[in-house]
Amino acid sequence: MHPFDAAVELTPTHDDYLRGATHPAYANMVGPFGGTTAAVLLQAALRHPARLGDPVALTVNFAAPIGDGAFDVQARAVRTNRSTQHWTMALSQDDHVAATATAVFAKRRSTWSAPEAAPPRDLPAPHALPEATLAGRPAWVHRYDMRFVEGPLPDAFDDSEQPHSRSVVWVRDEPPRPLDFASLAALCDSFFPRVWMRRRTRTAIGTVSLTTYFHADAPMLAAQGDRPVLGVVRAQAFRDGYFDHSAQLWDDAGRLLASSHQLVYYRE
């Protein structure tokens, strides 16, 4: 079993409740990687017997630190329409809420479609780039193969402020794993906090809210398989303890699989 599947494994307990546990392969400096927390919350809706369609929007709010070990997830379909379904989810430990989430699922119909944003052009292929050096980083980072085209995590945190925080990176699960909605939700949180890129200062950070829009449907994800996706990530503003960053995740045919936004706390 791939460690990601183990990390998002949930066992129904009663009604809308399931039980899971943090997985050491996705440990962060403290508690689990936020991407797996987002994936677990989405997974609770994905595997719910009342599920309709596929996810189009997911928001996860990280309310408190999650301790290593077991947790409970509640997933409730609060409204089911003909072609959309609205979910609320919560992750608790010892009856204290540690994360909340909402999701919108939809049955898509084939309609007029068009790209508007575009990926950067003429990029080197992933195999032509070196694997990012991940020694000394938390366990979860080793569960991704990252090849930076631009804006790698700095080798040294030397306080040399940069003019911008943009990164362009090919990224996939490590070991390779066919892309699905849960793993795409986690990938959206795999980009290092922009405040580290911008300031080259390792201030304490924590994502407080993460929103992902899924532009891909299941066939698009299946077509991408286990090949790297292209992430383009940038911040918009850093102010008094909070910054936002936005990511685009492109398939290798240049189609937008997901757009993702997050608001991140930073200490100083």
Next chain:
Amino acid sequence: MHPFDAAVELTPTHDDYLRGATHPAYANMVGPFGGTTAAVLLQAALRHPARLGDPVALTVNFAAPIGDGAFDVQARAVRTNRSTQHWTMALSQDDHVAATATAVFAKRRSTWSAPEAAPPRDLPAPHALPEATLAGRPAWVHRYDMRFVEGPLPDAFDDSEQPHSRSVVWVRDEPPRPLDFASLAALCDSFFPRVWMRRRTRTAIGTVSLTTYFHADAPMLAAQGDRPVLGVVRAQAFRDGYFDHSAQLWDDAGRLLASSHQLVYYRE
């Protein structure tokens, strides 16, 4: 009383529950303007006696049409930390959930801060631009003074597909009203759906999810007062019934007040 204040007025009923009503001044083609719905849900947390700090993130999911008339709002602080507070909200009519929301509030501390995105430069001032022609549009549109620098709502829906959907617009409440968190939340939904701009076809649309990050604190909003803010709005991808658009709202000193994202359903 400004019609916006009337539209977001809520009366506590019991515990975490409040009662409000749609306001004809903010009527949309069907039901109320989504921006006032977002503002009402935020307002329920803003005026809650347990409130800590100011909003930094808000997500609203529009689950079902809202009928003209009374509604109930529940706002619950699910987790209060030392400097952050996590909220879940829901708006119901006749015990059916019509919208859900989550918010993160925070007490900010003064820290290293920096812009990263920048507003367009050398723009004409709002008073140098004509007021947008709003005749024939729903009531809520008349509650905003819009001056388009670029990408106005087309005069004719003539099916002439455009290469992009970007708009740049000075916008303020009409009549003028000092900016606050609730009105900023509503302003974030005042930009016309990008699919209309892009295709010049008036397909049926509906926002399903709206996320706003507040970069401004209360003093920044107070400093802006009732002067127009600058909106820069663009779509990223239109695919099989859903598109996303992202907006930046700048104060007239070029500081980012809010960044906002939404996923919108379109019929064909």
